[in-house]
Amino acid sequence: MPQFLLNKRLILLLVGVILLVALIGFSFKKDRNLSWPEEFIQDTTGLVQSVFHRPAQYVAGFFENVNDLLTTYEENEILRSQLNSYMQLEERIQHLELENKKLKEELNIMNEKDLSDFESIRATVYVRNPDQWNDLIKINKGKIHGVEKDMAVMTAKGLIGKVKSTSQFTSTVQLLSAPNRENRISALITTEKAAVFGLIEGFDTELKALEMKIIESDTEIKKGDGVTTSGLGGIFPKGLPIGEVIKVEPDAYGLSKIAYIKPAADFYNIEHVMVVKRDMPTVDINDTTEEEEEE
Known part of the structure; x- marks a missing residue:
């Protein structure tokens, strides 16, 4: 009995192989009409593909759009950061150009002056209160740098005031625009x-001009x-630019101009x-005594 079943399985396997080879050969045959099983399978496959293809496209397109959106957001963030950096750099360049221009103007003024007449100490304004904008400024140089009271x-461009007080490292400057009649300059x-x-x-706040009382002339x-x-005041050097005349009129009493x-x-x-x-000239007392003795 077992031998019979084994032979039967072998015969069925051979028949199956022969049918499979026959079907493969039949499917490769050109210019033939499809059988109804093939037509059924082809139509079923096409229907299933058409049903699932469009939703699959929508889903794939959705995820692709989301990916593009995320990529666009990241690119915008990078561009925004670069734009901010560019704007900061441009502001920095403008600030440096303005500072360079001012330093060049200062250098030109120093070159035009006779440096043997006076010494100069360069300083930077570090405090200027809005409520005393026209009165006082504070600079970052003091006694240790050689700054003394009443220095110009x-x-x-020109004179702005004089040193009002000074500490070891800073000084306070009283501006010419301060409404102070005691702030006199020859x-x-x-x-x-x-x-x-x-x-x-x-200082006339309406005209934004300094008031100069003319000695009779x-x-x-x-x-x-x-x-x-x-x-002539004995404090300021001679020849520091102050400004230019815009008008002259009699004073309130008509006695002077x-x-x-x-x-400036x-x-x-x-x-x-x-x-x-100003470096005031000094005289050696010993030299003076010797000259008097020779005379």
């Missing part, structure tokens, strides 16, 4: 014919005449300054 302070106006002397002793003063320090001076310096924007003092 100027920018690259000055002179250079005209076509002669020099006219006077005192800077006030018949010399005609015109608009545009230059104003500098006279050096008041010249209104447009400052920009009192609103002050960053870098120079503290200057």
Whole structure:
């Protein structure tokens, strides 16, 4: 019995192989019509593909769009960061260009002056309170750097004030624009014919001009005449630029004249300054005694 079943299985296997070979050969035959089982299988496969293909496309497209959106967001963040860096860099460049321009102006002023007349100490403004904007500024140089009270302070364009007080490392500067009548500076106006002397002793807030009281003089003063320090006060060096005349009128009592001076310096924007003092000539007492004895 077992031998019979074994032979039967072998016969069925051979028949199956023969049918399979026959079907393969039949399927490779050209120019033939499809059988109904093949048509059924092909139609069923096409229907299933058409049913599931479109939703699969939608799902794949959705995930692709999400991926593109995430990629776009990351790219926007990178571009935004680069744009912020560019803007900061541009602001930094503008600041450095402005600072460079101011330093060049200061250098030109120093080159134009006779450096043997006075010494200068360069400083930077580090405090300027809004409630005392026109009165005081504080600079980062003090006694240890050689700054003393009443020294002249100027920018690259002109005189702005004098040292009011000083500590070891910082100093306070009183501006010429401060409404203080005691803040007097000896000055002179250079005209076509002669020099006219006077005192800077006030500031007109409406005209934004310095008030200079003219010492009696018949010399005609015109608009545009230059104003500098006279050096007669014994504190400021001679020739520091102050500004130019914009108009002249009698004082309230009609006894003297008041010249209104447009400052050469920009009192609103002050960053870098120079503290200057005149090197007063000294005389050796021993040399004087020897000369008197020879005479």
